[in-house]
Structure formats: C-alpha cells, structure tokens
Amino acid sequence: MTTTEPARASSAVRAPREGLSRPAAFWFTGALYALFLMASTAPSPMYSLYQQRWGFTTTVLTEVFAAYAVAILVALLLFGSLSDHVGRRPVLVVALGLEIVSMLLLAFAPGVGWLYAGRALQGLATGVATSAISGSLLDFQRPGSNRGALVNGVSSAFGMALGSLGAGALVQFVPGPTLTSYLLLVLGFALAVPGVLAMPEPVTQRGALREALRPQRPTVPAGKGLTFTLMATTLLSSWTVGGMFMSLGPSVAKGMVDASPHLVGGATVAVLTGLGGVGQLLLSGLDARRAVRIAGPVMVVGLAGVAASTVAHQPLLFFTAAAVLGVGWGLMFMGGMRMLTSLAPPEHRAGTSALIYVVAYLSAGVPSVTLGVVSTAFGLTTATVAFASAAALFAVVAVTSTYLHR
Template identity: 70%
Template sequence: MATTELVEPRNTARAAFRSGSLSRPASFWFVGTLYAVFLMASTAPSPMYAIYQQRWHFTTTVLTEVFAVYAVAILLALLLFGSLSDHIGRRPVLLAALAVEIVAVLVLAAAPDVGWLYVGRALQGLATGVATSAISAALLDFQRPGSNHGPLINSVAAGFGMAVGSLLAGALVEFAPGPTLTSYLLLILGFVIAIPIVLAMPETVARRSALREVLRPQRPTVPTGKGAAFALMATTLLAAWIVGGMFMSLGPSVAKGLVSGNPYLVGGLTVAVLAGFGGLAQLVLSGWAARRVVRIGAPLMIVGLAGVATSAIEDGAAVFFVSSAVLGIGWGLMFMGGFRMLIGLAAAEHRAGTSALIYVVAYLSAGVPSVALGFLSTTFGLVTATVVFAVTAAFFAAIAALSTLIRH
C-alpha cells in the first residue's frame, strides 16, 4: 500500500515547494479565506428559503430536507474522500472542489423548482466536504512551525464565513435586483478567482498514491474502552449541531415572523448573529482548556435557548436577537471544546477513525433533527417547533456539562 509523505518545510523546502509562486504565509491566509468563502456559500441560501417557499409552495418539512441533504452530502464526502488530498495532493483536490462548487451554485442560481434545490445543495455539500478535509490539512502544512494557528483559523473561518455569507445574502436579497441570483453570481466570481491562486500554491504532498488505493471509506471508530465516555461527551456535538441545523434552516422563518420590515435582511441576520458570535468566542477563548470551555458554553446555551423559546412565544424580536447572540457564544464554545474532548479520547494511531465518527455525529445531529423540526413546524406550527427545539438542545447541553466531570 502506498504511503503519504508530508515534507517538512524546514528540512527539504526546495523539494516540497518546488512548484507554486505563492509563499507559505500567503498560502496559509489564502486557504483560511477560501474556507470562509465555502462556508459563506453554505449559508447564502438561508435568507432565500422564504422566497422559494412562496414561489414553489412547498412545506417547512421540505425546506428542512433541503438543508439535511447538504449535511448528509458533507458527511459522505468526508467519509469517502477525507484523506484524498494526503495521497494525490492538496491542489488537485481543492481544484476539484472548486469546480463542483461552481456547478452547484449555478444549479442553485438557475433552479426552476424545488427539486433543483436538492441537487444544488447535495453538490454543494460534496464540494464543501472535500474542500474541508483538504483545507484543514493545508492549514497545518502552511502554519508557522511550532504554532497552533491552523486549527484556530479553521474554526474561526467557519464561524465568520457562515455569518458573513448569511448577512450579505440577506442584504442582497432585500435590496439588490435579482433576489435569488445576485448572491450566487458573486460567489461564482469568488470561486473562479480562487482557481489561479490555488494553482500558485505550493504543493506539500510529495508522494502520490494510485487512485484505487485512496478511494476507501474512512471507518468511524470508537476509542477502545471509552465508548461510554465518548457517548456522553458526544452530547456536546448534539447540542451544538442541533442549534446550527435549526438556525440555518428554520431560523430565518422564526425571525421573519417577529419583525415586520426587511424580512430577508432579518433572516440573514439570524444566522449571522449565531455564527458571528460563535466564531468570535472561539477566537477570544481559544487558549482555554476544553472542559472549561464546555462548562462555560453549556449554561450560556441553555440561557440563550430559553430566550429564543420565550421570544417565539411572546413575539419579542429584541429578546430573540439578544438570546441568539448569547446562544451563539455558547454554541461556538460547545463545539470547540467538545471536539477537543472527543479527539483527546483517541490514541494517536486511531485519530482519523475517531475524527470520522465525530463528523458522523455532528452532521447527523444537524440534519436529522432539522427534518424532525420541519415536520413539527408543518404539523403543529413554528412556535411549537421552536420550543421543542430549545428544550431538546438544552437537555443535551446540560448532559454535556455533566460529561466534563468524567475523570476516567
């Protein structure tokens, strides 16, 4: 079986970086920015879902299914192609992801009915999943030796990318011509511009494997002898990703019902507040220990969820957005701390399998509950679905806080 050899820049820089005119620091910041743009594209449709519903008359259940398709596609991409860039190189994988993403955004821009939304979001999920694994590895390749900036930029770029994408799309839908077209055209332009910059990046993978050797699913594995601890700590992901899935699918609809003017801008602001405050919290508190982060994030999430549920019942817009900010801080801390706790359970030789299992839990936590909430919303109303969502996520957040008390 062929092996992957990552070349250390300090020792054999000329071999590893023989191609590409972009410097290592410039490549590091570009890759982080590219990840943010991919995540901008992931939340850009959120403010448009209300327009699509009015145009094609589909239920809230269908809306959440469109979001779930994206989450499942990311999961499949990570499991099937998560290690691909370790074998054939970062640049080829990123170029392929950019090509698929451009096709996906074109499909979304030209969608004539809701069926095309499923196709576009599925393609977008595949592209984002493939790009995520390659970008995460590239950030480690290009980070300054001895630093831990790669994982930090990875998480912060995701939070701010989702925030900017949702807010910008909401503003363009509200004020620009072509409400379901302008955002997509700008995203396509950004991805096209990224192609020559990817080509200018240094390639850090020196040895390449045959394609048949690398197209193997990554088998999710539970750390040996730590199944119970993993299950308890996984509630951090359940709590965080239930919140993320709900806000990116139903959040704009909840906010639109609370505010009378500029509904699409408000819808975009909903996701932006959650993701923006989450990314900011991760940036500021990145040096804190994982258990401490979860112990702070859990009560913040519970308080924020209680406020969101109250605002839905009482029709309080101000309470909703303040609570969303508090919830966003807790959400960002819960995900950051939970991921560190879970990956810390695995032995070094099994981290890839444990990472795969973490992503399985995360994206299923985003996709499956969002569909269930869509069904509840269609059957019993949006307020009832919001309250159920808040209680469920708060329950898992409370268990997550208790999981930090595990010592063995």
C-alpha cells in the same frame, strides 16, 4: 558539488515565481474555507422565498438543508483522505469546480428538485474541500503552534455569518433576489482557482488512488467507547442548534418583523455564528472541558430567550438571545472538538475523525428535519419551543458528561 550549486542557485532564482509563500498560503487557505462556508449559509435567507414561490412545506425546507448535511458527510467518509494521496491542490481545484456548478444549479433553479440537487452537490464539494483545507492549515501553520485549528474554527464561523448576512442584504435590496448572491459566489470561487494553483504542494509522496478512495470506516479508539459517547454530547448540543438556525431560524425571525424581513432573516444566522466565532477567538486559550462547562449554561440562557421571544413575538429579545446562544454555541463546538480529536492515537485519527463527522452532521440534519415535521404539523412557534427545550437538555447533558468521566 559543481552540479548541485548551480541547481540551488537556479532554484533560488525561480522561487519567487513559484507562487504563494507558506505563510501566505496558510492565510489564503483560511480565507478559502470561509468562502466555502459563506456559500453554505447563503441560501438560508432565500428559503422562505422559495417556499412562497413553489408552495412546499416546512418539512421540505428542512429536507433541503439535510441534503447538504448528508452529502458533506458522505464526501468526508468517501474522500476524506484523498488529498493525502493525490495532493491538496488537485483536490481543491476539483472542489471549486463542483462548488461553481452547485451555485449555478441554485441560481437558475426552476423548482424544488433543483434545490435538492444543488445543495447535495454543494455538500459534496464542501466535504471534499474541508478535508483538504484542514490538512493544508496544519501543513502551513507555524511549527509548534495550534493556529491551524483556531483558524479552521474561526474561518467557518465568520464565513457562515458573512454568507447569511450578505445574502440577506442582497435579497432585500438588490434585484434578482435568488440570483445575485449565487453569481457573486461563482465569481469568488473562480477567482480562488489561481490562488489554489499558486499554493505550495505540501504532499510530496503520492499513494495508490485505490487506497485513497477507500471509505473512512468510523471507529472508536479501543477502550474509549464510553468516553467518546459522553464527549459526543457536545457535538449533539452545538450542531443541533446550528442545524435549526440555518434551516428555520430565518423563518422564525422573519415572522416577527414587517420591515426588511429578508435582511433580518439573514442576520439570524449571522448573529449566532458571528458571536460564536468571536467567542472562539477571544477564549481560545480555555481548557476544552472548561470551555464546555462555560458554554452549557450560556446556551441554556440563550435558548430560554429564543423560546420566550418566539412566544412573545419580540424580535429584540430574539436577537439578544441569539447573540448569547452564539457565544455558547462557539465555545461548545470548540471544546467538544478538542476533546474528541484528542482521544485517538495517530494511527486511528482517520477513523475517529470519520465518526466525529458522522455524529456532527447527523446532529445537524436529523433534528432539523424533525423540527420541520413538527413545524408543519403544529406551527413554527410550537416547534421552536420544543427545539429550544430539547437543545437545552442536550447542553445540560454535555456539561454533565465532563464531570462523569475524566
């Protein structure tokens, strides 16, 4: 007793110097995730500049985007459980360091090869950070709440919106159009390092590093293969739309306007993801299946508007349709993720999560590259109409899947 009481008093005295409280760490982690996703969409308004500067095809443009998607998938599969074994803070510090290096590669890129390298390294950093941040949000959320999942989805949506819109404005109005945005992000990530070091470390029991580095084997819960396949159509629908808008969306919008084309290009992604975040925030109480059933028709209407506006060359209709599509995109993403993550029992969550990410990032990368090939061969308008038709079909299939299996 005589030895424990002073220790407690000493601990109480030292507590204020330990850093962030758990609630503060929760909100800081959400903001950190938004910063990573800001960086993920910052290059979108610049792709057309790179294309003009180095003369590469639309296919190459979409391949650069796909390099990010593939790298983040590889990181999630290889290092998805790393923070559970070595701690959240070390993993996040390493991810911030990799992200800073990737921003510098993109900022000073002398050719398209550097874009591939920068985006691949950025995907690796974001994938490593995503698993640690997702775990931290669950660690620090108020017991009994599901606020961690909500903040995860909303932070990603708003982060992507701010990154694209902010980069578009800087490219349009600030000297050094392919430099300034990246250097500001480097500053943001550097300032985030002390915040990470000030976070409480929720992982107290460390496992073997060899076990932590074992790849996450994608698995379907036993007896739920058909259910997973049906529900995975929600990811196919939402991530296909996200991949197209983040790779070629700015080029489509830029071709419709004469004034401030780069700002308009950045606004394309911002409208989609920003309205998606608002939709998730306002309708977070919806049942997952109902969210998908509402999202499907909304997405079909939005995609029809995107196709019509591209053919008619009407920017106002395009952005109105993108706003409608964004609401559907956000609800489809929210409902699909909730349904899929609820399938696995606790002992199989890692393998099922790995498979979810495989489906998600393949749904973003493969259609995006296919769209680039079609655009190079037949033109951007034809590719956009073809994409909108395919994505609308995916949305219909996703809604239908909620009725086929309960």
